Every structure is written in C-alpha cells, then in structure tokens.
Amino acid sequence: MSERELHADCSRCEALCCVAPAFAKSSDFAINKPAGTPCRNLSGNRCTIHERLDASGFHGCVVFDCFGAGQRLTQETFGGSDRSAKPEMLELLPIMRQLHELMWLLTEALRLDEAHSVHGKLRDALASIDHLAAGSPADLRALDLDAQRRRVNPLLQRASELARAGIKGRQDHRGAQLIGRKMRGADLRGASFRGALLIGADLRDADLRRADFTGADLRGADLRGADLTGVLFLTESQRRAAVTSSR
Ligand code: SF4
Incomplete structure (x- = not known):
C-alpha cells in the first residue's frame, strides 16, 4: 500500500463523496442536498467549482478527505463494473473510509523512530486492515469497525506515548x-x-x-x-x- 493510495485521487474515483453524503445548508455547505443525490456542482465526475470551493460556500468539501477510499472502491472493489454498481459504492464509502483512516494512522505511527519497539505490531495491524479493505462488498458490509478500532487504538496510543516520552x-x-x-x-x-x-x-x-x-x-x-x-x-x-x- 503506497502512501499515494492513502490520499484522495479524485481522477480515479467516481466522485462518490459528491453524491453519498447529505448536506445541510450551513457555513460549510451553501445548499441542502439529500444523501445519494449528485451535488448540483458536479459535471460528470468533476467538480465545476473546485478552484473556488471556499469562496462559493463549500468549505465542508475543502476539509473532507476520504484517505483514498473513493478510488479504492472505484478501481479495486468494483474494478471493471459498470455504473450500475454506484449505489453499492456509495453505501460502502463510509466503511472503506474508516479502514483507510486507520491505515493512514498506522502508516504515520510507523514513521516514529522512538516507537521502533512496536513497529512489528504496527506493520501486522496495517497488513491486516489492508487485507480487510480488499474484501468483497459483502465482506466489507459485514465488518465490525468498532472492533477493528479497539484493536488498533491501543497500538497507536503506545506509539504516541513512546514518541512523546522524552518531553518532560x-x-x-x-x-x-x-x-x-x-x-x-x-x-x-x-x-x-x-x-x-x-x-x-x-x-x-x-x-x-x-x-x-x-x-x-x-x-x-x-x-x-x-x-x-x-x-x-x-x-x-x-x-x-x-x-x-x-x-
Ligand atoms: S461542491 Fe464540488 S467538491 Fe463539493 S460536493 Fe459539490 S461537486 Fe463535490
């Protein structure tokens, strides 16, 4: 899993995050939008106001990051599918996003030299979450994400403690x-x-x-x-x- 794959690459995604969530008109979104409907600023898979999201009242889009979940669903989980698979992709986006966020955190922890004593466990956890993320749509739907977080969080906290231990x-x-x-x-x-x-x-x-x-x-x-x-x-x-x- 390369670092690039844990960051959004909209050019390889079916604009899932512009369709899946509901928007409530607020300081973050200039419009109301029901879940599962394309944003009015979407043309094909491209945002027509990408360069001026903040100025257009879409700060909520500026701060969203799928950690590469969108392109993985599009390219890997549903690779080769036609667009009729899109409703299923939308349903699975929050699940894949949580898995990719955990993978991003584990990758960050592996950068911490002071945490070398837990690097083996961090690598094992990263491989295990990556394996889960490679599952079929049915596998992904059946995942207990809270259990995965409970498994990974103590490791991340330990890595953090080790990295900060020298600061009085x-x-x-x-x-x-x-x-x-x-x-x-x-x-x-x-x-x-x-x-x-x-x-x-x-x-x-x-x-x-x-x-x-x-x-x-x-x-x-x-x-x-x-x-x-x-x-x-x-x-x-x-x-x-x-x-x-x-x-
Ligand atoms: S404003 Fe642009 S980035 Fe935000 S949801 Fe709409 S199309 Fe997507």
Missing part, C-alpha cells in the same frame, strides 16, 4: 473540551489532544512540537505562527479546517 511536563488534554480556549504562545510540546474539541481555540505561536492531534476537532482553531514540527497524527483535513498562515 507534557500536558494531557485527551477528550478535553477546549472550544475557544486561549492558549496563545503556550508551551504544549508533546501534549495529547487526542479526541479534544479545539474548535475556535487560539493556538497562535504555541509550541506544539510532537503534540498528538489524533481525532481532534480543529475547526477554526488558529494555528498561525504555531510550531508544528514533528506533530503527531495531524491530517491534511484537520489542517485545512484550522486557520493557518496559508489560509
């Missing part, structure tokens, strides 16, 4: 409600923000080296000037949801 006084904000919290310039090296709600938090100029952001909600969090060197498990979609100097 690191803070633990796992699952914390930090909505709008002012932490500008704070020393948060090696902090755990696993599953934390950081919506609108002020993290400008904070020292976030080696902080763990697994599953943290960073919508509107201000990361301008923050040091994110060696940060753990921060996805591209989390970065796009936050305020950074590039946005």
Whole structure:
C-alpha cells in the first residue's frame, strides 16, 4: 500500500463523496442536498467549482478527505463494473473510509523512530486492515469497525506515548473540551489532544512540537505562527479546517 493510495485521487474515483453524503445548508455547505443525490456542482465526475470551493460556500468539501477510499472502491472493489454498481459504492464509502483512516494512522505511527519497539505490531495491524479493505462488498458490509478500532487504538496510543516520552511536563488534554480556549504562545510540546474539541481555540505561536492531534476537532482553531514540527497524527483535513498562515 503506497502512501499515494492513502490520499484522495479524485481522477480515479467516481466522485462518490459528491453524491453519498447529505448536506445541510450551513457555513460549510451553501445548499441542502439529500444523501445519494449528485451535488448540483458536479459535471460528470468533476467538480465545476473546485478552484473556488471556499469562496462559493463549500468549505465542508475543502476539509473532507476520504484517505483514498473513493478510488479504492472505484478501481479495486468494483474494478471493471459498470455504473450500475454506484449505489453499492456509495453505501460502502463510509466503511472503506474508516479502514483507510486507520491505515493512514498506522502508516504515520510507523514513521516514529522512538516507537521502533512496536513497529512489528504496527506493520501486522496495517497488513491486516489492508487485507480487510480488499474484501468483497459483502465482506466489507459485514465488518465490525468498532472492533477493528479497539484493536488498533491501543497500538497507536503506545506509539504516541513512546514518541512523546522524552518531553518532560507534557500536558494531557485527551477528550478535553477546549472550544475557544486561549492558549496563545503556550508551551504544549508533546501534549495529547487526542479526541479534544479545539474548535475556535487560539493556538497562535504555541509550541506544539510532537503534540498528538489524533481525532481532534480543529475547526477554526488558529494555528498561525504555531510550531508544528514533528506533530503527531495531524491530517491534511484537520489542517485545512484550522486557520493557518496559508489560509
Ligand atoms: S461542491 Fe464540488 S467538491 Fe463539493 S460536493 Fe459539490 S461537486 Fe463535490
């Protein structure tokens, strides 16, 4: 499984994420759209407003990442099928996306030199999830995703602990409600923000080296000037949801 396959490649997908979800008109979506119907901005498999999603009121699309699930369903699970398979692809997109997200997290953990003692287990888990993702539509539908998460999460947490072990006084904000919290310039090296709600938090100029952001909600969090060197498990979609100097 190459790194490229754990990132969306819309050119190899049937635009599944532009059809499968329901949209509720909000700051993230400019329109209401029922689940399973094509977005009005779709032409064939291409988004006609791709270059101006934010300006057009579709920030929700900017921050979405399928981790390569869309192209795997299109090319592998349903490879060679005609378009009549599309309703089934839509149904399986959330399942494949969760499997690919776990694979992305495991791949990130394997980059951590300090976690070398668990690299063998991480590689085994990655191969096992990849094998599940290669199953038939019926196999995928029958999967117990919670059980897979329960199996993989302790390994990811162990890798994170090993990577942060050398940082004294690191803070633990796992699952914390930090909505709008002012932490500008704070020393948060090696902090755990696993599953934390950081919506609108002020993290400008904070020292976030080696902080763990697994599953943290960073919508509107201000990361301008923050040091994110060696940060753990921060996805591209989390970065796009936050305020950074590039946005
Ligand atoms: S706005 Fe573009 S990217 Fe978003 S759902 Fe519609 S077609 Fe897809």
